Amino acid sequence: MKIALIHFQPPEYYPPIVNICNYLLKEIDQSEISLFTNSTNTELIANISLKKIYKIFKFQKNDKRIIRMVKAVYFNLYVTLQLFRLKPSTIFYFETSSSFPAFLYFLFYSKKTRLYIHYHEYTSLAQYKQGMLLDRVWHFFETRFLYRKAYWISQTNEYRRDLFSRDYKFVNPQLLKVLPNFPPEPWIVPLSAAKEKMQKAPYRIIQLGSISTKHMYAREFFNWIKEMNGLFMLDIYSFSTQPDVATYLEQLNCPFIQIKGSIAYAEIPGTLSDYDIGVVLYKAYSKNVVYCASNKLFEYLSGGLDVWVSSVMLGSAPYMRSGSYPKISFVDFENLASLDWKKLIDRDNLAYEPSDYYMERVYRQLTEHFI
Structure with a gap:
């Protein structure tokens, strides 16, 4: 064959x-x-x-x-x-x-x-x-x-x-x-690794992949990170940073946001071990995005991270979960002022449920x- x-x-x-x-x-x-x-x-x-x-x-x-x-x-x-x-x-x-x-x-x-x-x-x-x-x-x-x-x-x-x-x-x-x-099944972390997440502030957030202010809620999320004044840290890993993002971050001058450059696909599991939350920030600029469940959602989940997904991405709806951890939650990135982040990160009385989504x-x- x-x-x-x-x-x-x-x-x-x-x-x-x-x-x-x-x-x-x-x-x-x-x-x-x-x-x-x-x-x-x-x-x-x-x-x-x-x-x-x-x-x-x-x-x-x-x-x-x-x-x-x-x-x-x-x-x-x-x-x-x-x-x-x-x-x-x-x-x-x-x-x-x-x-x-x-x-x-x-x-x-x-x-x-x-x-x-x-x-x-x-x-x-x-x-x-x-x-x-x-x-x-x-x-x-x-x-x-x-x-x-x-x-x-x-x-x-x-x-x-x-x-x-x-x-x-x-x-x-x-x-x-x-x-x-x-992602591959070996990426899924055991309980011992997952329970180390979300223990104390600052809570570390990762954004994997391309990012822009045009097609993603980057500007809105950057502003929120700055307003949280150190409770949350955001690191961005991308092959290339769009000029609009670099310019906005320079103007914002926020010490809690860093652009880390790119990483190879095989390095993602090791990198995720340093974070608590992964974000998916897309805007609803096409049907492709609206009816999307991003690769990143499943990659973050495999590493034991909570996942915050843009609420416009209806294709991610079947994967939402709050009765176990890591959680997968819809977030309205247009109205972050009303975000109940304490409820999102709360893991009291929740059991670990490893990802069931592997290639x-x-x-x-x-x-x-x-x-």
């Missing part, structure tokens, strides 16, 4: 592709798995142990639009030629930006090859119309051809799956799957499909 994974975007920014690759290594002979992807100039390369990784080009921040387009065309042609050489039994591509090699392959040769598709994010029909030209072109071929060839199409939760089903009514609902973005539990269905 030969499996070809196609992931146009750099995997170091997408933990789920890292987890899927590493999980497949345990279940399937790695000599049969090939990953076609790109990379960045960052030194924080994804920790993927596959032998056959084709890193086709590097993204450069200062690439002009025409250079990016040339690289994208080269990627698609190169991967297509490799697919014809390998003749895989399974092609699994991630996101529309990775779809065109699969289209060309299935257009001319599809004997005994199954097609799998996964979306890290839900993209509405309106977003496709307003998006990048190449993505609009690739998506045209997805809807006219690839969705009819697919053996599996997955979204990260039931809400996004249902939105996708409404957008593409011609797709057989039985093909639509849910493949959540959960091995959900990826098993994927390998069963492959086999």
